[in-house]
Each structure stands twice: as C-alpha cells, then as structure tokens.
Amino acid sequence: MKIKVARYTTEPEVTETVLEYEAEMKDATLLEMLNEIKTKQDPSVTYASGCRSSVCGSCSVRVNGREVLACAYKAQNGDLVEPMKNSPVIRDLVVDMDRAYAFNAKAKAWQKSPASSVSLTQENEKVNEIQSDCILCGSCYSACPVYAVNEEFLGPFSLTRVWRYVSDAREKDPSDKIDSIQTNGIWDCTLCNECTLVCPQSISSKSDIEKLRSKSAMNGYSDPNFANMFGGGFGGTMFDGSPSF
Incomplete structure (x- = not known):
C-alpha cells in the first residue's frame, strides 16, 4: 500500500514537500501505517497521537481533503495525508491549536x-x-x-x-x-x-x-x-x- 504524506517545516523558512511511502500492510488504520513508516522507514515523519481509541482527538489530520482521526481511518492505497487547516503548522502533520x-x-x-x-x-x-x-x-x-x-x-x-x-x-x-x-x-x-x-x-x-x-x-x-x-x-x-x- 502506498500513501502520500505532506511534509512541512518552518525553519529556516516554510517549506512543503509531498513524499510517497509504501508499506506491506492490510486493513491497517492510518495511524498504524504512520507508525510503521516512522519506525522502519523515516523517523523524521512527525505527527501526533495519543489514546489510539478515538477519544483524545490528538491524531486528527486530513486525508484526501477531509478531516479524520488517524486512529480510526482505514488507510487506502494512494491516500494523501495533510495537516489540519486554519491552524499554523508546527511540523509535518502537527499543527498549533x-x-x-x-x-x-x-x-x-x-x-x-x-x-x-x-x-x-x-x-x-x-x-x-x-x-x-x-x-x-x-x-x-x-x-x-x-x-x-x-x-x-x-x-x-x-x-x-x-x-x-x-x-x-x-x-x-x-x-x-x-x-x-x-x-x-x-x-x-x-x-x-x-x-x-x-x-x-x-x-x-x-x-x-x-x-x-x-x-x-x-x-x-x-x-x-x-x-x-x-x-x-x-x-x-x-x-x-x-x-x-
């Protein structure tokens, strides 16, 4: 399965890139896939998570332009994952609320x-x-x-x-x-x-x-x-x- 992740940095200036990652996973949540990518492919990928039970709300992101909880959303091949809108991006998928x-x-x-x-x-x-x-x-x-x-x-x-x-x-x-x-x-x-x-x-x-x-x-x-x-x-x-x- 392949997904695209919007990567944002703010220092020394705001930059945006979209990187594609591939992981051999089936029926996985987006959070599980992000964890797989971070631990085995790219430790610099930055996102937030907490309870993994759709209770804390900290893993909210946008997938294909729609807001979802990463711990509840089942990842699909070709998904584009971006940070939430209307809030300053701290890094990658983490925003300042x-x-x-x-x-x-x-x-x-x-x-x-x-x-x-x-x-x-x-x-x-x-x-x-x-x-x-x-x-x-x-x-x-x-x-x-x-x-x-x-x-x-x-x-x-x-x-x-x-x-x-x-x-x-x-x-x-x-x-x-x-x-x-x-x-x-x-x-x-x-x-x-x-x-x-x-x-x-x-x-x-x-x-x-x-x-x-x-x-x-x-x-x-x-x-x-x-x-x-x-x-x-x-x-x-x-x-x-x-x-x-």
Whole structure:
C-alpha cells in the first residue's frame, strides 16, 4: 500500500514537500501505517497521537481533503495525508491549536462558577449530552470555510461549546455568553454543515448555531445581515420591536 504524506517545516523558512511511502500492510488504520513508516522507514515523519481509541482527538489530520482521526481511518492505497487547516503548522502533520482554543475564551465557553445548585434531571442531561462528547480534535475548526474570509470568526469549535453551557440548567444567566457571540459569531456562519459532516462524535455544530440564533432573538438580537439588506433600517444588531425606518 502506498500513501502520500505532506511534509512541512518552518525553519529556516516554510517549506512543503509531498513524499510517497509504501508499506506491506492490510486493513491497517492510518495511524498504524504512520507508525510503521516512522519506525522502519523515516523517523523524521512527525505527527501526533495519543489514546489510539478515538477519544483524545490528538491524531486528527486530513486525508484526501477531509478531516479524520488517524486512529480510526482505514488507510487506502494512494491516500494523501495533510495537516489540519486554519491552524499554523508546527511540523509535518502537527499543527498549533492555540488559536482555536483561544476562541473558547472569547466566546466565554465555560461554566460560570459557582454554578446554580440545580438538581439535574435525565431530561436536563439529554439537552446537551452529545455536545459534552466533544473530544477537542478540531475537525470542525479545520473544515470551516468561513476562516478564508474572516480569521476572527469564533467558529463551530467554540460556538457548539457555548450552546453546551447556555443550555445547561445550572447556568443562571447565560446573557453574557449570548452577548459575546454576536460579533464574528453566529451570524457569520454560512450554515454549510461542513463541520457536522467531519465530526467524529456526530455533533451538529450547525444545529447548535441555529439554536443560539433563536436564543439570541429571544434576547433582543437580530441578524445584522438581514438589517443591512434594508440599508440598516433596523438600526444595527439590536431590535426592540419598534419601527426605526
């Protein structure tokens, strides 16, 4: 079996090459094949891995232009393996995810402390159960096309976490989170659904963003793009119900 691996270095300058490797393996995961290449052919090949059980998310890469977990994806002859998009490459298939994680802080994607002492029911838990399964692989962040035109977009990676906490019954006042996602946030999403298609946990960030839009409308916000269609007649992002034109 032959696969191609994109090789990136950043020192002394950014360089990119694509090397082809061959290994006598059948029904092997991509991670198993990369391990075989690194231990027996080219020790300089650099990639990340951890649990090997699709739990830690550290082995996420792109194969033939689509985000996958290397430990779960079955390698195919001729595959092209590349690093994740929208993040600086450190070396080869390893990227720096600090910027993606920083958007969580901008979006206030955390549980307030102290949380309300509400006793959660099974129904409460089911509301955001799947969002809690996020493994931080960054596949949705890599797949999002909005970053090509807006590098400050909070993105599906952070916005789905915002919904995780906004929908939590223990969150007394989620209004500050709703406030934080109006600029470069929910209204900038194109709802293309690329994030959902690549999520290994089947989390629909598109659906979460739609729910955040509904929650924002309940808090008095409206889509600024809609307002701009009418020459700003609705007076910005806030709409108080009174005519402004």
